[in-house]
Amino acid sequence: MRRTAASPPATPTKPNSRRAESAPSGPPANPKPARTRGGDKRERILAAAVKVFAKSGFHGTRVSEVAKAAGVADGTIYLYFRSKDELLVSLFEDRVDKLLVHMNAELANLPDAPAKLRRVIELQLGLLEGERDLAEVITVIIRQSSKLIKEYAAPKFGAYLDAIAQVVVEGQNAGHFRKDVSPHLVARATYGALDSIALLWALGRAEQGALVRSAKQLADVLLRGLLP
Amino acid sequence: MRRTAASPPATPTKPNSRRAESAPSGPPANPKPARTRGGDKRERILAAAVKVFAKSGFHGTRVSEVAKAAGVADGTIYLYFRSKDELLVSLFEDRVDKLLVHMNAELANLPDAPAKLRRVIELQLGLLEGERDLAEVITVIIRQSSKLIKEYAAPKFGAYLDAIAQVVVEGQNAGHFRKDVSPHLVARATYGALDSIALLWALGRAEQGALVRSAKQLADVLLRGLLP
Amino acid sequence: MRRTAASPPATPTKPNSRRAESAPSGPPANPKPARTRGGDKRERILAAAVKVFAKSGFHGTRVSEVAKAAGVADGTIYLYFRSKDELLVSLFEDRVDKLLVHMNAELANLPDAPAKLRRVIELQLGLLEGERDLAEVITVIIRQSSKLIKEYAAPKFGAYLDAIAQVVVEGQNAGHFRKDVSPHLVARATYGALDSIALLWALGRAEQGALVRSAKQLADVLLRGLLP
Amino acid sequence: MRRTAASPPATPTKPNSRRAESAPSGPPANPKPARTRGGDKRERILAAAVKVFAKSGFHGTRVSEVAKAAGVADGTIYLYFRSKDELLVSLFEDRVDKLLVHMNAELANLPDAPAKLRRVIELQLGLLEGERDLAEVITVIIRQSSKLIKEYAAPKFGAYLDAIAQVVVEGQNAGHFRKDVSPHLVARATYGALDSIALLWALGRAEQGALVRSAKQLADVLLRGLLP
DNA sequence: AATGAATGAGAGTTCATTCAT
DNA sequence: GATGAATGAACTCTCATTCAT
Numbered sequence: 010m011r012r013t014a015a016s017p018p019a020t021p022t023k024p025n026s027r028r029a030e031s032a033p034s035g036p037p038a039n040p041k042p043a044r045t046r047g048g049d050k051r052e053r054i055l056a057a058a059v060k061v062f063a064k065s066g067f068h069g070t071r072v073s074e075v076a077k078a079a080g081v082a083d084g085t086i087y088l089y090f091r092s093k094d095e096l097l098v099s100l101f102e103d104r105v106d107k108l109l110v111h112m113n114a115e116l117a118n119l120p121d122a123p124a125k126l127r128r129v130i131e132l133q134l135g136l137l138e139g140e141r142d143l144a145e146v147i148t149v150i151i152r153q154s155s156k157l158i159k160e161y162a163a164p165k166f167g168a169y170l171d172a173i174a175q176v177v178v179e180g181q182n183a184g185h186f187r188k189d190v191s192p193h194l195v196a197r198a199t200y201g202a203l204d205s206i207a208l209l210w211a212l213g214r215a216e217q218g219a220l221v222r223s224a225k226q227l228a229d230v231l232l233r234g235l236l237p
Numbered sequence: 238m239r240r241t242a243a244s245p246p247a248t249p250t251k252p253n254s255r256r257a258e259s260a261p262s263g264p265p266a267n268p269k270p271a272r273t274r275g276g277d278k279r280e281r282i283l284a285a286a287v288k289v290f291a292k293s294g295f296h297g298t299r300v301s302e303v304a305k306a307a308g309v310a311d312g313t314i315y316l317y318f319r320s321k322d323e324l325l326v327s328l329f330e331d332r333v334d335k336l337l338v339h340m341n342a343e344l345a346n347l348p349d350a351p352a353k354l355r356r357v358i359e360l361q362l363g364l365l366e367g368e369r370d371l372a373e374v375i376t377v378i379i380r381q382s383s384k385l386i387k388e389y390a391a392p393k394f395g396a397y398l399d400a401i402a403q404v405v406v407e408g409q410n411a412g413h414f415r416k417d418v419s420p421h422l423v424a425r426a427t428y429g430a431l432d433s434i435a436l437l438w439a440l441g442r443a444e445q446g447a448l449v450r451s452a453k454q455l456a457d458v459l460l461r462g463l464l465p
Numbered sequence: 466m467r468r469t470a471a472s473p474p475a476t477p478t479k480p481n482s483r484r485a486e487s488a489p490s491g492p493p494a495n496p497k498p499a500r501t502r503g504g505d506k507r508e509r510i511l512a513a514a515v516k517v518f519a520k521s522g523f524h525g526t527r528v529s530e531v532a533k534a535a536g537v538a539d540g541t542i543y544l545y546f547r548s549k550d551e552l553l554v555s556l557f558e559d560r561v562d563k564l565l566v567h568m569n570a571e572l573a574n575l576p577d578a579p580a581k582l583r584r585v586i587e588l589q590l591g592l593l594e595g596e597r598d599l600a601e602v603i604t605v606i607i608r609q610s611s612k613l614i615k616e617y618a619a620p621k622f623g624a625y626l627d628a629i630a631q632v633v634v635e636g637q638n639a640g641h642f643r644k645d646v647s648p649h650l651v652a653r654a655t656y657g658a659l660d661s662i663a664l665l666w667a668l669g670r671a672e673q674g675a676l677v678r679s680a681k682q683l684a685d686v687l688l689r690g691l692l693p
Numbered sequence: 694m695r696r697t698a699a700s701p702p703a704t705p706t707k708p709n710s711r712r713a714e715s716a717p718s719g720p721p722a723n724p725k726p727a728r729t730r731g732g733d734k735r736e737r738i739l740a741a742a743v744k745v746f747a748k749s750g751f752h753g754t755r756v757s758e759v760a761k762a763a764g765v766a767d768g769t770i771y772l773y774f775r776s777k778d779e780l781l782v783s784l785f786e787d788r789v790d791k792l793l794v795h796m797n798a799e800l801a802n803l804p805d806a807p808a809k810l811r812r813v814i815e816l817q818l819g820l821l822e823g824e825r826d827l828a829e830v831i832t833v834i835i836r837q838s839s840k841l842i843k844e845y846a847a848p849k850f851g852a853y854l855d856a857i858a859q860v861v862v863e864g865q866n867a868g869h870f871r872k873d874v875s876p877h878l879v880a881r882a883t884y885g886a887l888d889s890i891a892l893l894w895a896l897g898r899a900e901q902g903a904l905v906r907s908a909k910q911l912a913d914v915l916l917r918g919l920l921p
Numbered sequence: 922a923a924t925g926a927a928t929g930a931g932a933g934t935t936c937a938t939t940c941a942t
Numbered sequence: 943g944a945t946g947a948a949t950g951a952a953c954t955c956t957c958a959t960t961c962a963t
Contacts, residue, residue: 068296082924190454198455201433202426226418234462310949524752538928646910654886661885682874690918766945
């Protein structure tokens with residue numbers, strides 16, 4: 010890591026707290042400049058980052074490559090993200106966020122915990138199968154960053170795990186799942202199993218369609234294992 | 238079990254005849270491969286690497302830091318390992334190797350597949366709980382080296398997964414396990430679950446003893462889930 | 466990971482030729498003191514390289530020293546030259562190129578081959594006497610880069626020798642020179658003799674003006690030797 | 694140049710005085726055990742050095758490679774030569790010495806200066822054709838070392854040039870050669886021409902036998918050019 | 922806001938040299 | 943004398959980040 014500027018921990022949330030004092034004759038000052046027209050660029054940068062990170066890994070990717078893929082200048086990246094590290098964190102949070110929202114919407118319509126848990130598994134693997142680049146970023150790239158980043162990204166990730174754990178709790182309360190196991194343990198183990206399977210797939214060692222079959226088998230084992 | 242402490246009597250590794258490239262025909266030209274001074278430098282470097290990598294991550298660790306921790310000069314590292322990457326690979330393989338040997342010995346004495354699978358889980362988490370630094374290297378650090386990920390299914394690691402899969406096969410043949418799941422999928426999912434749990438623990442979010450409890454719960458769920 | 470694209474070098478245009486000396490719109494008076502930092506970085510680096518290479522030799526010169534002498538950052542060197550080696554190559558080719566252009570212009574006005582050959586000798590030694598550092602780079606330093614030696618007959622240098630050989634051919638055809646000697650041999654031997662003389666001079670063993678006298682004597686001998 | 698210890702000559706300048714050994718207070722005790730039994734080893738090292746220097750160049754050759762080629766340990770080199778630089782200087786001096794002795798013996802039997810000069814040319818090119826490795830060292834490698842080395846080796850080299858110049862003087866005094874040229878200039882130009890031709894040949898761009906033809910042509914031109 | 926040329930602190934790695942055996 | 947494992951200073955090249963335009 011070169012010139013590691015401001016360490017990530019100090020920044021609680023919004024990445025864009027850059028100097029807002031000098032607004033030279035541009036559009037009206039916006040409380041959230043990044044969301045105006047910049048929102049477009051921000052998203053373009055994130056999309057480009059997914060692509061190149063997936064291809065070359067985090068440490069193997071130069072910021073200039075992300076910039077080029079996004080069609081912006083190198084310096085522009087730093088108008089939206091404080092550092093390369095933060096770019097990865099933002100990417101991770103943004104994508105996990107969407108996954109979480111999508112998942113919650115899907116689960117709401119399902120009758121009981123077993124169905125929901127099965128859907129969780131299908132969703133996670135299905136998403137990955139649909140977006141291989143994103144799969145790589147989430148399963149592989151995020152681990153290449155420093156421990157600090159991982160911890161910084163943990164809250165958002167924790168929310169995802171919590172959602173799974175919540176399904177387990179619901180199942181336990183409804184009498185569908187055994188109560189002698191920790192919901193969070195189940196959530197984490199499930200995630201780990203899925204992640205491991207996805208990693209194998211993402212690295213190209215499994216054929217298309219394998220994820221769907223794997224999802225079914227994993228769900229079968231897990232749901233039976235959770236019977237009271 | 239034999240001497241479990243740091244005792245590598247198996248292969249008296251010679252100090253890496255770099256760029257020797259001599260044709261692999263004939264005995265080693267060096268009649269005195271024995272150490273002349275100092276102790277086992279290679280092992281000392283590996284031990285130091287575990288410590289420092291666990292603390293700062295792979296990319297965050299300078300080779301000079303490993304050297305310093307090992308009490309050798311920077312250049313000495315390169316007498317035993319071709320590069321920083323290879324140091325990590327060697328570390329990984331060396332440790333997984335030991336785990337595999339140990340595991341095979343343990344499993345041989347157990348009566349059936351369910352007992353073996355439970356033992357596998359206990360062993361992996363138990364090892365990690367005993368060596369937190371090693372846990373971190375195996376679960377976290379190893380993924381920070383892109384080259385390594387490419388060889389993720391490297392012989393050593395593949396052998397470990399195969400060993401687990403073999404237990405599943407044995408259980409299926411003996412009628413203890415259901416046969417509608419892929420042994421390798423189970424092996425990989427199990428590893429992923431264990432890895433994920435260990436990762437959580439290694440990152441400091443779980444207290445001591447948690448791994449043992451986790452192992453039991455995970456084994457309970459998994460074994461029930463595998464019932465025919 | 467190599468900077469594959471977007472390399473400023475190879476383009477005769479300078480990266481920053483805009484902010485030259487006169488502002489196209491605005492008062493010429495500059496509130497800021499003449500920065501004079503702008504300008505031709507590539508040429509400044511080459512000029513600095515001549516100086517430093519001549520002083521310390523190729524292997525004895527650190528890239529940072531060239532950068533310092535050129536008044537740029539270390540990294541800037543690599544914006545214009547791919548490597549230290551290429552810096553030397555570029556230096557060589559650039560200078561030989563200029564010499565060649567100059568020489569061709571000079572020779573065009575001369576009546577016959579003997580006059581031209583004499584002029585070639587005067588030019589080469591004259592140039593070197595005027596730029597002692599350059600003399601050293603061309604005669605001494607250039608041979609310190611093994612890769613360069615492999616390309617010793619590189620286009621530029623080959624073109625220079627060819628130009629000399631062409632004069633010999635012209636002389637032979639016109640009956641001014643004997644025909645029982647190879648033009649290329651004469652060209653090479655002439656260059657070698659000049660180079661050797663310049664080397665002696667560059668190493669400080671000859672006084673000022675000696676090169677001019679040497680040129681005349683060498684020309685006298687060579688021209689008489691070439692008589693039919 | 695790494696850790697350049699004890700530079701060969703006592704240089705008033707301090708271009709490379711880093712890590713300056715701080716003048717050993719004790720007596721010089723210049724260890725030159727070379728003439729004991731080591732004479733054999735010394736020669737073996739020199740012979741090996743010719744070979745590997747010719748193959749890889751001076752800077753491209755590791756001391757350990759010379760040691761290996763000589764069949765001695767790395768450290769042994771330093772029992773016979775103070776440094777890698779001094780090894781090259783010694784090599785140069787030793788070989789030029791032999792060439793000089795041989796040449797003087799050959800010239801003694803020849804009748805006049807023209808015959809001697811022709812023989813000089815034949816000898817130098819002939820020697821090189823017979824020992825291509827040595828040719829490379831003398832023509833190529835010696836130039837890759839620092840200026841310091843070149844100056845240090847100059848005296849010995851000067852003796853060789855002096856011998857050639859002496860032939861010219863003899864010819865001038867006997868009325869065979871014109872007197873309006875400097876003998877040393879002729880000597881140096883001759884050497885340079887020969888060297889340049891040999892360099893071309895050594896680099897593999899000329900076929901076998903070419904040197905002999907080149908020698909004849911060069912001698913023809915030179916001798917005619919020197920006629921009174 | 923956007924640009925991209927310029928920056929410069931490093932880090933991995935090499936290898937001449939040393940010295941305990 | 944001989945050895946060769948160990949040393950560690952030095953050096954090239956990279957690339958995240960900055961800032962003048």
